[in-house]
Amino acid sequence: xxxxxxYPPVGMLPICPICNYHVSALGSEMHEALITRGEVMGTDxxxxxxxxxxxxxxxxxxxxxxxxxxxxxxxxxxxLIKHESLRPIVEWLTRLQTGMVTATxxxxxxxxxxxxxALTRQKET
Ligand SMILES: [Zn+2]
Ligand SMILES: [Zn+2]
Numbered sequence: 001x002x003x004x005x006x007y008p009p010v011g012m013l014p015i016c017p018i019c020n021y022h023v024s025a026l027g028s029e030m031h032e033a034l035i036t037r038g039e040v041m042g043t044d045x046x047x048x049x050x051x052x053x054x055x056x057x058x059x060x061x062x063x064x065x066x067x068x069x070x071x072x073x074x075x076x077x078x079x080l081i082k083h084e085s086l087r088p089i090v091e092w093l094t095r096l097q098t099g100m101v102t103a104t105x106x107x108x109x110x111x112x113x114x115x116x117x118a119l120t121r122q123k124e125t
Contacts, residue, residue: 004083017056017079018063018072028057031067033076034093034109035101045101053084053092070112077116086117 004014013022017033033056035049049055056076058064066072080089090113097106 014057015079016058016063017076018058018066021059023057023059027059029060029064031056031058031064031076033067033073033080034089034112035096035105036068039105040101045096048096051092053080053089056080073112074115074119077112078119079116081113081116081120086113089113 013024014028015021016023016028032049032054034054037046037049040046040049056067056079058067058076067076093106093109093113097103
């Protein structure tokens with residue numbers, strides 16, 4: 001995910017959306033922010049969720065735990081909007097909608113996206 005790298009002084013390491021510190025090569029875990037692995041378990045959508053529109057690198061442990069809670073999911077959504085922009089994320093969600101993800105899961109994802117977008121706009125003003 002070269003687009004998400006931050007250059008010196010911290011070096012070429014992606015930033016953890018939860019704590020805003022860079023992750024290290026060893027200390028990072030892939031997290032699905034909007035649609036999780038558990039939600040598509042047993043379907044062939046597993047690959048469809050491993051996309052830049054849905055994935056972030058977080059610190060293992062407490063950051064990853066927070067990433068699974070509402071506050072963390074909103075932070076991840078804000079991060080994804082910042083780095084991938086809103087439109088491709090919505091397009092990706094729309095493509096999933098015609099697949100096997102339930103309406104509830106899509107609505108949850110959209111709710112987190114809206115909250116993330118609100119955070120983005122707050123910081124702009
Ligand atoms: Zn972190
Ligand atoms: Zn996770």
